[in-house]
Each structure stands twice: as structure tokens, then as C-alpha cells.
Amino acid sequence: MNIGILGAGQLGQMLALAGYPLGNRFTFLDTTGGHSAAIGDIISDPQHQRLAEFLERVDVVTYEFEHLPVALIREIEAHRPVYPSSRAIAVCQNRVEEKALFDRLAIPTPEYRVVESAEALEHAARALGCPVVAKSTTEGYDGKGQAVLKAPEDAQSAWAAIGHSQLVVEAFVDFVREVSIIAVRGRDGEVRFYPMAENQHVDGILRYSVAPLPDLDDAVQHTADGYIRALLDELDYVGVLALELFQTRDGRLLANEMAPRVHNSGHWTQNGAVTGQFENHLRAVQGLPLGDTAARGVTCMANVIGREPASAEVLGQPGAHLHRYGKAERAGRKLGHINVVAPDHAALQTRLDAVAALLPGAPAPAFSFVS
Amino acid sequence: MNIGILGAGQLGQMLALAGYPLGNRFTFLDTTGGHSAAIGDIISDPQHQRLAEFLERVDVVTYEFEHLPVALIREIEAHRPVYPSSRAIAVCQNRVEEKALFDRLAIPTPEYRVVESAEALEHAARALGCPVVAKSTTEGYDGKGQAVLKAPEDAQSAWAAIGHSQLVVEAFVDFVREVSIIAVRGRDGEVRFYPMAENQHVDGILRYSVAPLPDLDDAVQHTADGYIRALLDELDYVGVLALELFQTRDGRLLANEMAPRVHNSGHWTQNGAVTGQFENHLRAVQGLPLGDTAARGVTCMANVIGREPASAEVLGQPGAHLHRYGKAERAGRKLGHINVVAPDHAALQTRLDAVAALLPGAPAPAFSFVS
Numbered sequence: 247m248n249i250g251i252l253g254a255g256q257l258g259q260m261l262a263l264a265g266y267p268l269g270n271r272f273t274f275l276d277t278t279g280g281h282s283a284a285i286g287d288i289i290s291d292p293q294h295q296r297l298a299e300f301l302e303r304v305d306v307v308t309y310e311f312e313h314l315p316v317a318l319i320r321e322i323e324a325h326r327p328v329y330p331s332s333r334a335i336a337v338c339q340n341r342v343e344e345k346a347l348f349d350r351l352a353i354p355t356p357e358y359r360v361v362e363s364a365e366a367l368e369h370a371a372r373a374l375g376c377p378v379v380a381k382s383t384t385e386g387y388d389g390k391g392q393a394v395l396k397a398p399e400d401a402q403s404a405w406a407a408i409g410h411s412q413l414v415v416e417a418f419v420d421f422v423r424e425v426s427i428i429a430v431r432g433r434d435g436e437v438r439f440y441p442m443a444e445n446q447h448v449d450g451i452l453r454y455s456v457a458p459l460p461d462l463d464d465a466v467q468h469t470a471d472g473y474i475r476a477l478l479d480e481l482d483y484v485g486v487l488a489l490e491l492f493q494t495r496d497g498r499l500l501a502n503e504m505a506p507r508v509h510n511s512g513h514w515t516q517n518g519a520v521t522g523q524f525e526n527h528l529r530a531v532q533g534l535p536l537g538d539t540a541a542r543g544v545t546c547m548a549n550v551i552g553r554e555p556a557s558a559e560v561l562g563q564p565g566a567h568l569h570r571y572g573k574a575e576r577a578g579r580k581l582g583h584i585n586v587v588a589p590d591h592a593a594l595q596t597r598l599d600a601v602a603a604l605l606p607g608a609p610a611p612a613f614s615f616v617s
Numbered sequence: 618m619n620i621g622i623l624g625a626g627q628l629g630q631m632l633a634l635a636g637y638p639l640g641n642r643f644t645f646l647d648t649t650g651g652h653s654a655a656i657g658d659i660i661s662d663p664q665h666q667r668l669a670e671f672l673e674r675v676d677v678v679t680y681e682f683e684h685l686p687v688a689l690i691r692e693i694e695a696h697r698p699v700y701p702s703s704r705a706i707a708v709c710q711n712r713v714e715e716k717a718l719f720d721r722l723a724i725p726t727p728e729y730r731v732v733e734s735a736e737a738l739e740h741a742a743r744a745l746g747c748p749v750v751a752k753s754t755t756e757g758y759d760g761k762g763q764a765v766l767k768a769p770e771d772a773q774s775a776w777a778a779i780g781h782s783q784l785v786v787e788a789f790v791d792f793v794r795e796v797s798i799i800a801v802r803g804r805d806g807e808v809r810f811y812p813m814a815e816n817q818h819v820d821g822i823l824r825y826s827v828a829p830l831p832d833l834d835d836a837v838q839h840t841a842d843g844y845i846r847a848l849l850d851e852l853d854y855v856g857v858l859a860l861e862l863f864q865t866r867d868g869r870l871l872a873n874e875m876a877p878r879v880h881n882s883g884h885w886t887q888n889g890a891v892t893g894q895f896e897n898h899l900r901a902v903q904g905l906p907l908g909d910t911a912a913r914g915v916t917c918m919a920n921v922i923g924r925e926p927a928s929a930e931v932l933g934q935p936g937a938h939l940h941r942y943g944k945a946e947r948a949g950r951k952l953g954h955i956n957v958v959a960p961d962h963a964a965l966q967t968r969l970d971a972v973a974a975l976l977p978g979a980p981a982p983a984f985s986f987v988s
Contacts, residue, residue, distance in 0.1 A: 263634055266656060268928060269941035269953075285637060285656060520936070520958070535933040542913055557639060562906040565891070570640035582640075587891070 247532050248273060250304030250326070252318075254288055256571035256580070257310035257508050260516070262286050264524035270532070275300045301325050308485060308531050312338050312506050313385060329433075329484035329531040334506040337481065341383045341414040344503060351476040353501045356492070357417040367415060368401035374417040382410035392450070419500055421492035425462075426455070427470040428512040430486045430526040431478040433533040438526070439471045440519060440539045445490070445511050446611060451578065454611045455511040456546040457518065460591045469499055477504065486527040488512060510549070510580075517567040517585040518545025543587050546598050548605060550582040555604040560584055563604075565597045618903050619644060621675030621697070623689075625659055627942035627951070628681035628879050631887070633657050635895035639905070646671045672696050679856060679902050683709050683877050684756060700804075700855035700902040705877040708852065712754045712785040715874060722847040724872045727863070728788040739772035741786040748789050753781035763821070790871055792863035796833075797826070798841040799883040801857045801897040802849040804904040809897065810842045811890060811910045814918075816861070816882050817982060822949065825969075825982045826882045827917040828889065831962045840870055848875065857898040859883060881920070881951075888938040888956040889916025914958050917969045919976060921953040926975040931955055934975075936968045 247270055251258045254276035262272045262285045272286030279292035289300050297318075301307075307328045309319075312335050319332035337343045348355045359370035360383070371378045376398060382391035393404035395415075405413075424447065428440045441458035474489045488509030490502040512523040521529075521537025529536055553575050560568050563586070570582040586601050588594035602611055618641055622629045625647035633643045633656045643657030650663030660671050668689075672678075678699045680690075683706050690703035708714045719726045730741035731754070742749045747769060753762035764775035766786075776784075795818065799811045812829035845860045859880030861873040883894040892900075892908025900907055924946050931939050934957070941953040957972050959965035973982055 259637070263637055266630070266634055266943075267938075267940040268932075269939075269943060271943075529932060534929050537932065538935065558905050561639075561900060561908065564909065567638075568640075569638040572637075572640060572642075 247271075247305045248303055249528065249531070250275065250300055250307040252277075252307065252309035252314055253311040254278075255310055256573075256582075259285055259571065260513075260524045260569070261308075261310065261508065261528060264522060265528045268525070268528060268534070270528060273300060273303045297321070306531055308507075308527070309335075310507060327531075330487070330506040331482070331484070334481045334483055334487075338504055338506045339384060341381055341503070342412070345414065347477070347480070348501050351473075351480060353473045353476065354498065355416075355501045356419045359415045360412065361415055362412050364402050364405035367395075367405050367413060368398045370415040371395045371398040371401055374415060377418050379416045379418065380404050380408060380413045381416070382408050383412040383414055384410070390450075419492045420495055421500070422495050423493050424490065424502070425459075425470075425493050425499070426488055426490045426509070426511040427467075427474050428486060428488045428509060428515070428523055429471070429474045429478060430523070430530050430536055430539070431483050432530045432536050433484050435479070436536055437475055437478055438536045438539045439467075439474065440512065440515060440523070441541050442467055442470055443511050443514060449578075451551060451580070452510045452549055453551070454546060454548050455514055456544070456594070456611075457514050458541045458544060460544075463497070466493070466497065466499065473499070473501065485530045486512065486523050510583075511547075513569070513583050514545040514547040514585055515539075516569065517587050518542055543589050544591055544594050545588075546586045546594055546611070548584045548586065548598070548601055548611070549580055550584065550605060551580055551607070552577045553606045554581050555606070559604050560601065563597060563600050564588075565593075566601055618642075618676045619674055620899065620902070621646065621671055621678040623648075623678065623680035623685055624682040625649075626681060627944075627953075630656055630942065631884075631895045631940070632679075632681065632879065632899060635893060636899045639896070639899060641899060641903070644671060644674045668692070677902055679878075679898070680706075681878060698902075701858070701877045702853070702855070705852045705854055705858075709875055709877045710755055712752055712874070713783070716785065718848070718851070719872050722844075722851060724844045724847065725869065726787075726872045727790045730786045731783065732786055733783050735773050735776035738766075738776050738784060738786060739769045742766045742769040742772055745786060745788040750787045750789065751775050751779060751784045752787070753779050754783040754785055755781070761821075790863045791866060792871070793866050794864050795861065795873070796830075796841070796864050796870070797859055797861045797880070797882040798838075798845050799857060799859045799880060799886070799894055800842070800845045800849060801894070801901050801907055801910070802854050803901045803907050804855050806850070807907055808846055808849055809907045809910045810838075810845065811883065811886060811894070812912050813838055813841055814882050814885060820949075822922065822951070823881045823920055824922070825917060825919055826885055827915070827965070827982075828885050829912045829915060831915075834868070837864070837868065837870065844870070844872065856901045857883065857894050881954075882918075884940070884954050885916040885918040885956055886910075887940065888958050889913055914960050915962055915965050916959075917957045917965055917982070919955045919957065919969070919972055919982075920951055921955065921976060922951055922978070923948045924977045925952050926977070930975050931972065934968060934971050935959075936965075937972055 251274045254274040274288045307326050316336045361367045378395050380393050424445045427442050431437045443455040443457035446454040486508050488505045491499045508523050516522040520540050565587045567585040586597050622645045625645040645659045647661050678697050687707045732738045749766050751764050795816045798813050802808045814826040814828035817825040857879050859876045862870045879894050887893040891911050936958045938956040957968045
């Protein structure tokens with residue numbers, strides 16, 4: 247089966263690496279004209295003129311990036327199956343629709359308001375109680391299109407800085423940690439859940455994900471499983487879905503946002519689960535049985551951002567698995583990741599400390615499992 | 618680092634899949650003009666005219682197939698590092714040199730004679746005691762260039778059938794099972810050993826490999842480690858080396874033959890070891906630290922030969938990992954393999970029985986660990 251992928255970055259590359267052993271071939275449609283890390287046939291199409299050529303070559307279409315025009319996905323759907331569907335994309339690229347869906351499915355979220363002026367933003371900040379986070383309804387990812395208001399008086403400058411006509415304003419959550427749940431749903435509706443991960447962000451960019459979590463109650467995992475299953479079933483979703491959540495001091499989960507694709511917080515599954523998220527996404531979109539999502543040992547994924555350590559230093563660390571994307575170094579850019587695998591969390595912490603020391607500017611990770 | 622690979626079959630493809638995450642890129646020199654499964658830049662060179670172009674593109678050279686002209690490897694060595702070296706290739710493609718090396722390093726082998734005529738073959742068969750196996754000194758692999766003599770009188774027809782000017786004649790070994798040891802040696806001389814595998818052949822082609830073995834004494838593994846280390850050090854070898862052995866009823870190991878490359882009996886390591894043989898070979902040839910060779914669970918590799926089962930059926934089996942090579946079906950052709958992973962040998966046997974039932978013409982495996 248020839249699989250078409252919209253986008254040609256590292257997620258596309260990792261999908262291809264997982265798919266060749268299944269007998270798949272890949273064609274990438276790259277509309278950015280920028281860097282391409284993909285392995286396979288790349289159709290570079292910055293002028294949006296080569297869609298027909300792309301469609302002719304592929305049996306099914308998926309994507310590595312959800313900030314795509316919904317109209318484009320609908321056009322493709324008229325000719326080829328697209329998974330996840332345009333409906334999933336439409337919801338995920340609009341924070342208001344996303345929140346409405348969470349509300350409808352009784353998935354708790356931080357308290358929020360939707361505002362369409364600086365005055366309304368100020369009012370919302372006052373009502374929710376500062377600090378609050380304001381986020382553009384559309385086009386926001388990796389911390390872009392966001393501002394923190396420490397006081398209602400920050401509303402004018404925040405409104406101007408974000409520069410969108412509609413924002414979602416969220417109350418700050420007194421969370422213990424950020425977690426995520428990743429699940430995959432097949433064409434036949436079968437769902438499998440990965441063990442939840444704890445995520446650490448710096449400057450809005452993911453730095454570390456660890457899974458499974460030693461101190462996570464089974465009930466919490468089951469709650470998260472229920473939330474993501476509700477989303478998957480409601481959207482008649484096919485493929486991997488990621489849901490980011492806050493875990494509060496009293497143990498509750500509040501949904502932050504979701505991503506309709508393979509996700510950075512699931513990269514640990516490449517070396518730490520029986521079947522990785524990339525393979526399971528491909529199994530789902532082509533209607534194959536899903537693979538076992540159980541963990542193998544415990545794993546921490548560390549993103550390589552901005553500057554790459556020497557491969558020899560990384561690979562000399564016990565349990566370290568290197569995943570480079572073949573990109574040029576640039577401040578704030580995701581260049582690769584390292585999956586550190588260990589038999590237990592004590593060993594993982596030791597191995598992780600050694601790997602973290604090789605990552606320029608990466609603070610030593612302090613996960614909640616560390617006493 | 619751009620890695621040049623001589624050959625463009627499935628071993629080259631699996632090397633590439635293991636190497637992209639390390640940041641490697643691949644250029645394949647395909648002198649066969651036949652099927653190419655490789656992922657990367659392929660230089661098709663059936664006329665042997667494009668070697669300079671190949672060398673210009675690559676930093677280091679390795680190969681997926683040892684039946685290459687030694688003169689070609691020496692020519693490449695004058696321009697780029699080649700691992701394993703031409704000396705390793707020269708020994709491995711000549712059974713007489715290989716046996717002499719085993720003898721020199723005190724690695725036991727089945728009793729043998731070298732013959733250069735049908736009369737000498739008959740004499741050797743009589744001296745060793747029939748049955749014996751006659752093998753061409755050069756150009757033999759996957760059961761080609763071989764004949765079994767049930768009686769000395771078969772010498773004339775066997776000599777004619779093999780059609781070589783020099784043969785090695787081996788006494789039959791009363792072995793309990795065929796095993797192999799795979800090890801990897803770095804540029805700095807560091808050596809790591811994988812757990813030994815038990816191998817089952819049908820018609821001279823490998824069908825199943827299982828590792829680790831529940832009933833293998835540590836002392837036997839250490840003996841095999843010692844044999845392969847002696848070979849690696851003697852040849853100042855860099856990369857993965859495979860050594861096939863017979864295990865006799867009284868527990869001894871007798872060396873059968875070796876292969877200077879990643880090996881079919883090591884494919885289980887892709888899903889069943891911390892670091893797979895393909896990644897470790899690449900780490901070795903580019904001077905990177907070697908990865909952990911420990912097993913994760915227990916694994917059986919089943920070759921897919923001649924005809925492919927439906928992917929959906931394979932992937933529906935617990936613990937099954939599919940590796941297709943993208944080749945057209947043909948009797949006797951290796952089209953892919955399935956790694957079946959389980960937490961223990963009892964579970965592995967159950968899973969394996971289910972997978973074996975999907976493989977056309979594959980007898981149900983009966984490993985020595987099965988009671």
C-alpha cells in the first residue's frame with residue numbers, strides 16, 4: 247500500500263521508518279518548500295499545483311501536522327480516504343470547537359472564556375482570577391499565539407501581542423504535573439491505549455516525557471482512557487490521537503488540548519512499547535489489526551533542541567536510543583530525541599541524568615517519581 | 618555520515634532503516650541489476666563502471682553479501698575504509714581458508730578433507746565414513762554447491778553435480794541442534810555478544826531462529842563467545858560477524874561456517890534485543906560505541922519463504938512483528954520474516970504455533986526447548 251503523507255518533517259520520516267517493514271511505500275506532499283527530512287518520494291508543492299499527481303500515487307492519506315486548510319483535506323477526501331478525517335482536523339485546529347467538544351463529552355477542562363476584544367479579555371481575566379492564559383482560537387501550537395496575563399491590566403498588550411480576532415482565556419490550573427494519553431483507533435473501531443506519560447515543557451516546547459509512571463493510580467489511567475475513547479468514538483476517529491492533560495493536586499485530570507496525529511509525547515513508544523505509535527498509526531489507517539501498546543521497561547524521551555550532542559557521547563550511555571531528524575541546528579528547533587530505557591525508575595533516573603548532562607541548555611529533569 | 622553499501626537487497630534495506638535514526642544516509646551500489654529493496658540512493662551498476670561515483674558519495678563502505686570479488690574490495694579499500702575488511706571477505710568466501718583459520722584458533726569443526734578430484738572425493742568419503750557432505754570451496758551459500766554422499770560410490774555423480782575444482786568434504790555430525798553466535802566488534806576492539814540462537818533449516822534455507830535458549834548452559838555461551846572473539850580479534854574485524862555451529866549430544870560446539878555481515882539468524886534482535894544487529898553493525902563501522910546486546914523477552918524469527926501471508930493475519934497474532942522486503946513472490950525466495958516476541962518460552966511456543974500456521978509450507982517448529 248502506498249501511503250500519502252501531508253508534510254515532510256520528522257514525524258513523516260518516523261512514520262516511513264515504521265512502515266517500510268509493513269511493506270508500505272510513502273509519498274510526501276510538502277507544501278512548505280522548506281526542510282524535508284522524509285524518506286520516500288517527495289512532491290515539493292509550494293505553489294499548490296501538484297495535488298492531482300500526489301493523489302494518483304497514493305492509496306490512503308494521512309498527515310503529520312494538523313494546521314492544514316480544512317478545505318484541502320475535504321478536497322482530498324473526495325478522492326482518497328483520509329485518516330484522521332477532516333472533521334478531526336477541524337476540531338483540533340480550533341480551540342473553541344475543541345473546548346465545546348470536551349464540554350459535550352463531559353471531559354473536564356480548566357475554566358475558560360471565549361473573548362473577541364481586549365475589553366472582553368480584561369473582563370475574563372478579572373472573572374477567572376489572574377494569572378490567566380490567553381490563546382488564539384486558531385493557528386496556535388508549540389507556545390505560539392499565547393500570552394500569560396499576570397493582571398487584568400495586561401489585557402491590552404496581550405491582545406495586541408497575540409493579534410487574533412478571537413481568543414480562549416483559561417484559568418491557571420494548580421497542577422501537580424502535565425500528562426498525556428495516547429490512543430489509537432482502527433477502522434473497525436477497535437481502540438488501544440498507551441500507558442500515560444508525564445511531560446515537562448520549557449518555553450512551551452516539550453523537553454521530557456516519561457512512561458509508564460510509577461505513582462499513577464490505575465484509576466487515573468482508566469479515567470484518561472475513558473476521556474480519549476469518548477473523543478475517538480465521537481469523531482469516528484482512525485489513527486493515533488494525543489490528549490494533553492493537567493493532573494491536579496487532588497488527583498483530577500483536566501484536558502488541555504489534543505493533537506490528531508502521532509505526538510512528541512509518544513516518541514518513547516519507539517523503544518519503550520511493544521508496538522510504537524508510528525506503526526500503530528499506520529496499522530490503523532490501512533485497516534490492519536492494532537499492535538500491543540504495553541510498555542517494555544520504563545522510558546524517558548528527551549528532546550534534542552537547538553544543538554546536537556555528539557552521537558558517540560549519546561550512544562555511550564546505557565539504555566540510550568538516538569533518533570536524529572537530519573536537520574540543521576537552530577535555536578529552539580527540534581533536531582532529534584533520545585529514548586532512555588531502563589528496567590525500573592531508579593535505574594532510569596541515573597541513566598537520564600547522564601543523558602541530560604549532554605543536552606545543551608536542558609535542565610536536569612525532575613519528575614514526580616523522583617523522591 | 619554517508620554509508621556506502623555493496624548490494625541492495627533486504628539486508629541493505631534493514632541496515633538503512635536502522636541507520637536513519639542515527640543520522641546516516643545511504644548509497645547502495647547494486648551490481649546485480651536485479652531486484653532492489655533498498656531505501657536510499659541506489660547506483661545501479663551492472664557494467665561495473667560507476668564505482669568512482671559511488672566512492673565520491675560515501676564516507677565508509679560495508680556490504681550485505683560476502684560473495685564479492687576480493688579485488689573489488691581491495692580497490693575500494695585504497696580509497697575508503699571498508700568494514701569488515703577484504704581479509705575477512707577472503708577468508709569467508711573460501712571454505713579451505715575458513716577451516717584453516719578455525720584450526721589455527723583451536724575452534725573445533727567437524728572432521729574434514731580437501732579434495733580436487735572425484736577419486737579423492739571417494740577416498741575421503743571412505744576415510745570419514747558416510748554419509749559425508751561435499752561443498753565447493755568457493756561460491757557456496759544457502760545450500761548451493763553442495764551434495765550429500767550416502768556412499769563412497771556417489772563420488773562421481775556428486776563431483777559432476779557440484780562442478781567445482783576443489784571441494785571440502787565433511788563428516789556428518791551427530792548434532793542435537795544447529796546454533797549460531799552473533800557478535801559485533803567496534804573499531805576500538807570492543808566486542809559484544811548476542812545470546813546464542815537455535816536455528817532450523819529446511820532444504821538448506823533458514824526457517825526459524827529462536828533466542829535466548831532456555832536450556833543453554835552459560836558455559837556453552839561462554840565457549841561460543843570465546844570462539845567468535847578469537848575470530849574477531851584475529852581478523853581485526855569491525856562490524857557484525859555470525860558463526861554457525863553444531864551442538865553435539867555431549868554438549869560440544871563444532872563450527873560450521875561464518876558470515877562476515879548481519880545475518881538471518883540475527884534478525885530476531887530487531888525486536889528481541891536492546892540494540893538490534895543492524896544498528897550495532899552501523900555503530901561499529903562508523904566508530905560509535907556499541908549498543909547493549911541483551912535480550913528483551915524471548916523471540917522466534919520465522920522466515921517468510923516463497924509466498925506471503927496476509928499482513929492482517931500476521932499482525933493479528935500476539936507478539937508478531939512483521940518485516941517485509943517488498944519482493945515479488947517466487948518459490949524458495951526469502952520475502953520477509955516475522956519476529957514473534959513473548960515474555961517466556963511457553964508463551965512463545967503458543968504464539969509461534971499460531972504464526973507458523975500462516976506460513977505456507979512451513980512445518981510447525983519443534984525446538985529443543987519444547988518438551
